[in-house]
Amino acid sequence: MAILVLAEHDNASLKLDTAKVVTAAKAIGTEIHVLVAGHECAAVAAAAQQLDGVTRVLVADAAAYQAHLAENLAKLILELAPGYEHILASASSVGKDTLPRVAALLDVAQISEVLQVLSGDTFVRPIYAGNAMAKVQSLDDKKVLTVRASAFDATANGGNAGLETIDKVIEARTQFVSQSLTVSERPELGNAGIIVSGGRGMGSGENFAMLEALADSLGAAVGASRAAVDAGFVPNDLQVGQTGKIVAPDLYIAVGISGAIQHLAGMKDSKVIVAINKDPEAPIFQIADYGLTADLFEAIPELIAAIKA
Amino acid sequence: MKVLVPIKRVVDANVKVRVKADNSNVDTANLKMALNPFCEIAVEEAVRLKEAGSASEIVVVSIGSKAVQEQLRTAMALGADRAIHIETDEELTPLSIAKLLKAVQEKEQAQLVIFGKQSIDGDNNQTGQMFAALTDMPQATFASEVKLEGDSLLVTREVDGGLQTLKLPLPAVVTTDLRLNEPRYASLPNIMKAKRKPLDVMAVADLGVILKQHVKLLDVTPPAQRTAGVMLASVAELVEKLRNEAKVI
Ligand SMILES: Cc1cc2nc3c(=O)[nH]c(=O)nc-3n(C[C@H](O)[C@H](O)[C@H](O)COP(=O)(O)OP(=O)(O)OC[C@H]3O[C@@H](n4cnc5c(N)ncnc54)[C@H](O)[C@@H]3O)c2cc1C
Numbered sequence: 329m330a331i332l333v334l335a336e337h338d339n340a341s342l343k344l345d346t347a348k349v350v351t352a353a354k355a356i357g358t359e360i361h362v363l364v365a366g367h368e369c370a371a372v373a374a375a376a377q378q379l380d381g382v383t384r385v386l387v388a389d390a391a392a393y394q395a396h397l398a399e400n401l402a403k404l405i406l407e408l409a410p411g412y413e414h415i416l417a418s419a420s421s422v423g424k425d426t427l428p429r430v431a432a433l434l435d436v437a438q439i440s441e442v443l444q445v446l447s448g449d450t451f452v453r454p455i456y457a458g459n460a461m462a463k464v465q466s467l468d469d470k471k472v473l474t475v476r477a478s479a480f481d482a483t484a485n486g487g488n489a490g491l492e493t494i495d496k497v498i499e500a501r502t503q504f505v506s507q508s509l510t511v512s513e514r515p516e517l518g519n520a521g522i523i524v525s526g527g528r529g530m531g532s533g534e535n536f537a538m539l540e541a542l543a544d545s546l547g548a549a550v551g552a553s554r555a556a557v558d559a560g561f562v563p564n565d566l567q568v569g570q571t572g573k574i575v576a577p578d579l580y581i582a583v584g585i586s587g588a589i590q591h592l593a594g595m596k597d598s599k600v601i602v603a604i605n606k607d608p609e610a611p612i613f614q615i616a617d618y619g620l621t622a623d624l625f626e627a628i629p630e631l632i633a634a635i636k637a
Numbered sequence: 638m639k640v641l642v643p644i645k646r647v648v649d650a651n652v653k654v655r656v657k658a659d660n661s662n663v664d665t666a667n668l669k670m671a672l673n674p675f676c677e678i679a680v681e682e683a684v685r686l687k688e689a690g691s692a693s694e695i696v697v698v699s700i701g702s703k704a705v706q707e708q709l710r711t712a713m714a715l716g717a718d719r720a721i722h723i724e725t726d727e728e729l730t731p732l733s734i735a736k737l738l739k740a741v742q743e744k745e746q747a748q749l750v751i752f753g754k755q756s757i758d759g760d761n762n763q764t765g766q767m768f769a770a771l772t773d774m775p776q777a778t779f780a781s782e783v784k785l786e787g788d789s790l791l792v793t794r795e796v797d798g799g800l801q802t803l804k805l806p807l808p809a810v811v812t813t814d815l816r817l818n819e820p821r822y823a824s825l826p827n828i829m830k831a832k833r834k835p836l837d838v839m840a841v842a843d844l845g846v847i848l849k850q851h852v853k854l855l856d857v858t859p860p861a862q863r864t865a866g867v868m869l870a871s872v873a874e875l876v877e878k879l880r881n882e883a884k885v886i
Contacts, residue, residue: 338798395801397803398766398769398776398778399769399775399776402770420797421778421779421794421795421796421797422796422797424762424766424778425766425776425778425779426766428731428762428763428764428765428766428767428770429766429767429769429770429776430770431732431763431767432732432735432766432767432768432770432771433770435732435849436732436851437730437731437732437851437852438731438732438761438763438767439852440760440761440762440763441760450855454760454860455663455758455759455760455857456648456654456663456757456758456760457757457760458860459653459654459655459663459859459860460654460656460663460857460858460859460860461857461858461859461860462854462856462857463854463855463856463857463858464852464853464854464855465852465853465855466851466852467850467851467852467853468851468852500775501775501805501806502775502776502777502803502804502805503803503804503805504801504802504803505791505802505803505804506801506802507796507798507799507800507801507802508799508800509798509799509800510798510799518797522885522886546886554815557816558815558816563799563800564781564795564799564800564814564816565795565796565797565798565799570757570760571754571755571814571815573797578885579879579883579885579886589653590650596860596863599885600879600883600885601863601866602875602879608868613865613868614863614865615863615865616865616866617866617867617883618866618867618869618875618878618879618883619865619866619867619868619869620868620869620871620872620875621868622872627872630872631872631875631876634872634873634876635876635886
C-alpha cells in the first residue's frame with residue numbers, strides 16, 4: 329500500500345526536510361504521496377512534484393490550513409488514511425504536534441524520531457537523549473512515523489509527480505493569533521553544512537555578534553545551548569539538543585559550551601566537531617575531533633582573521 | 638477551573654544510562670529517579686494558575702509502579718491538591734497512557750490538562766497530543782507562555798522558526814516547554830503537608846480500558862561512540878587541520 333508524507337513548508341516554499349523524509353519513505357516502498365496542506369501553497373506543491381520518488385502530490389489549499397494547526401490537520405490526514413499503510417512526517421514542530429494526534433485517532437502507536445528504516449515495520453530510534461538506540465517493531469496495521477530529517481540525505485529533484493486536489497476543508501477550534509519568526513540571512517540550522525554554536529560562556533547577547541561574524545566568514549548557521557537561550561542571549565529556535573534542534577552538519581564548532589548530555593544529544597552526529605573552551609576538563613572535549621583550550625574572546629577574533637586570511 | 642496534570646517518574650536528567658549487557662533494554666536498576674523535568678514545569682504552571690486565582694483545584698495523576706507515589710508526593714509538595722495513582726508494573730506506550738488518562742478525565746472533567754512535552758527517558762513527545770485527540774480537545778504543544786483570558790487560553794509556543802501564539806477554547810490541552818517557568822523548590826513544611834494530602838490508588842482494570850500492545854522492543858544498543866580527538870595548541874593549528882586534514886572549510 330502507498331506511503332503518505334506530510335510536506336514541511338511555510339506556504340511559500342517546501343522545506344528540505346521533506347526531501348529527507350521522502351528518502352526514508354523510499355526505504356519502505358515505491359508508491360509515495362506527499363500531502364501539501366496549507367494556504368496559497370501552489371509553489372510548495374510544484375516543488376513537491378519534482379522530488380525524485382514521489383508519485384503523487386495531494387494539495388489541500390484552504391485558509392483553515394494556513395497555520396498548520398494539529399487539530400484539523402490531524403483530521404484531514406485521518407480522512408486520507410484508509411489509502412495508506414505508512415504516514416510519515418519530519419520530526420519538526422509541526423510533525424511532532426500533529427502525528428501523535430493522527431496515530432491516536434487511528435488507534436495505532438506513533439514511532440518518534442526514526443533514524444533508520446530496517447523494513448516496513450521495524451525502525452531504529454533514539455531513547456534517553458540518544459544514549460541508547462531502540463530497535464522497535466510496529467505491530468499495528470498502520471505505521472505513523474516522525475523521521476529525524478538529519479539522519480537521511482535529501483532525495484534529488486527530477487521527479488514529475490501528478491497533482492491531486494483535496495477539497496475537504498476541516499475547521500479548527502484552535503485560533504492562530506500571531507507568530508514571530510526569526511529572520512536570518514544565514515542557512516537554517518537543520519540544513520547547514522557548518523554550525524557555530526555558543527553557550528553560557530558567551531556571557532551576553534551582544535557577544536554573540538562575534539559568533540555571527542565567525543559564522544558569516546564560514547557561510548555557517550548559528551546555534552546555541554539551552555543555557556544561552558535561557559539567559560536570553562539568543563532566541564529559542566537556535567537551541568540545539570535533546571529538546572531543541574537535532575543537527576548533523578559537516579562541521580560543528582562549540583564555543584563556550586560545556587557539553588552536557590542534553591546538548592550532545594543534538595549534535596554528536598556531526599561529522600567533525602570542534603570545541604573551544606577555557607576549561608580543559610570540559611566534557612565537550614571528550615567528543616570533539618579538535619579541541620582548543622582557550623579564552624573564546626581571544627580565540628574567536630583570531631579564528632575569524634585566520635579564516636579570512 | 639480544575640487543572641489535571643499527568644506526571645511521570647523517570648531516571649534523573651543528570652544520570653547517564655547504560656545499555657544492559659544482553660541488549661534487552663537500558664539498565665535502570667538503582668539509578669536516581671526524579672519527576673520528569675517537563676512534568677515538573679507542568680505542575681509549577683498549574684500552581685501559578687492557582688496562585689493567580691485562575692485555577693481552583695490541581696489534580697496530579699501518574700501511571701506506573703508503586704514507586705511513582707514518590708513523584709506524586711513531590712508534586713503535592715509543590716502545590717497540587719490531590720493525586721491519583723493508576724498502578725501497573727507494565728511499561729505502557731504513550732497511546733495506552735493517553736487512553737487511561739482519558740478515563741480519568743471522564744471522571745474529573747478538568748478544564749485544563751497540562752502535560753510535559755516529552756519524558757526524558759522515551760523521548761516520545763506524544764502523550765499530550767494523543768490525549769487531546771482521544772478527548773477531542775484543542776491543543777497547544779511546546780508552550781513557553783500560558784495566559785487565561787475569560788474562557789479561552791492564550792498560549793505562546795516554541796516552534797521551529799521562532800514563536801507562535803494560539804488561542805484555544807477550554808477545555809484544552811497544553812504541553813510545556815523548558816522556558817514556560819522555573820519550578821520552585823518544595824519547602825519542608827510543604828513536603829510534610831503533602832504527606833497528608835489525598836492519594837487515590839486504582840488499578841488499570843478499575844478504569845475499564847482495554848489496552849493493546851502496539852510496539853515490540855526488539856533490542857537496545859549503545860549509540861556509535863565518538864572518541865576524543867586531538868587537543869591543539871593554537872588557532873593557527875586549528876585552521877590548518879580544518880583546511881587540510883578534515884577538509885571542511
Ligand atoms: C530536561 C532537560 C532538557 C535539556 N535540553 C537541553 C537542550 O536541548 N540543549 C542544551 O544545550 N541543553 C539542554 N539542557 C541543559 C543542559 O543540561 C545544560 O545545562 C546546558 O547545555 C548547559 O549549557 P552551556 O554548556 O552553554 O553552559 P555551561 O554548562 O554553564 O557551560 C559553559 C561553558 O563555557 C565555558 N566558558 C565560560 N567562559 C568562557 C570563555 N571566556 N572562553 C571559553 N570558554 C568559556 C565554561 O568553561 C563552560 O564549560 C537540558 C536540561 C534538562 C534538564
